[in-house]
Amino acid sequence: MILSQPKNCSSNTNLEYAARISFTTLLCGNVLKNLTAWIASRDNHHLALPTSSLSPDRKDDREETLFIQSGCGQPSRYKLISGIRLCSHTLDLADGRRLHQEACKKGFILDKYVNNTLVYMYGKCGAFSEAEEVFCSIPRRTTVSWNVMLSAYLAYFQWGKVLLGYRQMQEHGPNPDAYTLFLALQACGMLQSKEGTNLIEMQPFKTACFEIIHAFHAAVLEKGLANNPLISNTLVRLYGKCGALADAVMVFSGIIKHCVVSWTAMLASYKDNGQAEMALHCYRQMQVEGSIPDKVSYTIAFQACGIIAEGEDATFAKERLIKLKALSIGLALHADACGMDIAEDTRVGTSIVTMYGKCGAVTEAEEAFSALSCQDVVAWNAMLSVYIEQNDGLRVLHLYSKMREQHVPVDYVTLICALQGCCEQGSIHACEELHFETVCIGQGELSSLSAKLIHTYGIHGCMVSAQSNFDGLVNPDLVSWSVLVSGYANSGDDVMTLEHFASLQMARILPDDGIFASILLACSHSGLVLEGIQCFQSMIEDYKAAPKLMHYGVMCDLFGRAGEFRRAQDILARMPMKADLGIWWFLMGACQTHVNVELAEEAFEHAVNLQPNQATAYILMSYVYAAAGLFDHIKMVEDMRHCQGLLWSELD
CATH class of the missing domain: 1.25.40 (Serine Threonine Protein Phosphatase 5, Tetratricopeptide repeat)
Structure with missing residues (x-):
C-alpha cells in the first residue's frame, strides 16, 4: 500500500495500517470540496508542469527512460532489467522472484531502475504485497516509480489506491505528470462502475463522480494538459458516463484534432445519455471529417440504432411487425460494416444481432448470427434475446438445446433467457431440466436465477416447487x-x-x-x-x-x-x-355478470374508440345483450362488426 510518508515505507506495521485506510472515508464529507480547494490552492511552482512529459526538473525520469530504451549502463544490470521485464511479459512470477534475489546479491537492490522494473513485474503478476514492498524501499521515488505502481493497481481494478496515490503525490511529491493524471482519470471510470455500492455517502452517486472528475479536469487545465489526447478523450468519456453531456461536448469541442478515439468517446456519451440520433449524427460526422470508424464505433452505432427502435412503434410490413425507421438505419450501418469487413467480428456482429432483434427483423438477426466468425456465449445470448423479444419460446428452447449440443459454455444470462422461453412455451418439463442444470453448474445460489426459477414455476402453477426454491434462499x-x-x-x-x-x-x-x-x-x-x-x-x-x-x-x-x-x-x-382496453374489457365482463347494460354500453364506446378493429369489445357487448335478453341489439353489434370487417374468431 502507498504511504503518506516515504521514510516509513519499510515498516510492515505501516504497510498494514495503510492497507486499512478506507477510500470511502477519504471521499465522504468535505473531501470532495477539499480536493477542489486542494488543487486550486497549490501555487504555480507545485502545479504548473510543461506540456512535455520530460521537464528540466525531472532529469531522473529522463535518464531512466533512456537507460531502459538504449540499454546503457552496466551490462549485468541491463541484463537483469531485461530478464525481469521478460518475466513481466510472460507472467513468470517464480523467475521474477529469482531475479529479485539475484539483484539483492549483486547489490542492485537500491537501484531505482531495477526497483521500478521489479514493481512493474510484481504488479503485472498480481503480487501486490511484493510490489508495494519494493516500491516503498525505493529511497527516492520518481514520478515514473509512482506511475508504475499506480498502473499495477489500475490493471487489477484497484481504483481506490490509484486515487489515493495521486493525492499523496500532490501532497508529498513528486509532481504527477500527464500519464499520472490519465491513470487517475481511468480510476474515476472504474469508480463510476461502482454505482449502488454506497461508496460515497450523503450525495447522489453521479453528482459525487462529477465533482471528482471536475476536480481532475481543473488539474488538467492548470497543468496545461488539455490538448493531451489521452486525457481529453478520457474526460469526454467520463463526463458522458456521469450524465454531464454538456461538459463532454465542451471538452470534445476543445480538442484540436479529433481522432477515432475522440469521436468514439463522444458517440458513446450521446448514446449513454439517450441521445441516439445525435450519436448517429456523430458517427456520420466523423466520416465527413476523415476519421474511419473502428469496431468500437460501429458497436456503439448499432446500440444507438437499437435505442431508436425501442422508442419507435412497430409497423406491419411484409407480413411482420417491424420498426421501419430503425431498421432502415440499421441496414445502412450493416452495409457500412460489411464494407469495412468487420461485420463478422464477434463484438460488432453481436451488436448487429441485438439491433435487428429490437427492430423485429428476426430473419436478418439470424443471418447476422450465422455469419459471425466466432459465436461466443454473448452472441448466443443475443440471439436468444431476439426470440424472447418475439415471445417465441419454442425457438428459445430449440436454440438453447443447440448450444448444449455444441458444448457452448452457458452463463446466468443464458439460463435466464432459457427460463423465459419456458414461460413463453409453457413447458414445465423444460423448466425442471433447466433447474437441474442450474444446480449442476453451480449457479443455483444466484438470487436473479432463483427469482427466475420461482417465477417460471409460478407461471406453470407449480407453487410447491416455487415455494421450495424460495425456502432455499438465505435472504x-x-x-x-x-x-x-x-x-x-x-x-x-x-x-x-x-x-x-x-x-x-x-x-x-x-x-x-x-x-x-x-x-x-x-x-x-x-x-x-x-x-x-x-x-x-x-x-x-x-x-x-x-x-x-x-x-x-x-x-x-x-x-x-x-x-x-x-x-x-x-x-x-x-x-x-x-x-386502457383491459380496464374497459374487465368492466364489460362484470356488466355481463350483473346485467348492467347502461354501463356496458359506455365501456363499449370507450373500447371501440381506442381500438375500432379489435373484435373483443364487440363480442363482450353481444354477451351483455344476450344476458339481458336484448337479442335484437346483438344484430346491431354484429352489423357494426361487419362494417369493421372483423370475425368472431378474432377474439384474443
Missing part, C-alpha cells in the same frame, strides 16, 4: 418475494398470497408495484372488497407509492366483480391517466 430479496406472491396470486391461491404479503411486511421488505398488484388481484378473486380498499389506501398513504394503471385496473375489476359499479366509476373518474 430473499424483493424480487424473490415479488415473484412468489405473484405466483400465488396468478394461481388463484388468495389465502397464500395474503399470507406471504403479511410475512413480507414482517421481514421489513418494502413492497413494489408488482406485489401491490398481486395483493389487489387476490382480493378481487376472493371478493374481499374492504381488504382491497385498505390495501389500495395503504399503498398510497403508508408506502407513499403512486398507483399505476395496473393498480387502477385491478380496483375496477374488484368493484366490478362485486357489482359495486358506483365505486368502479369513481375509480375511473379519479384516475390520473386514461383507462
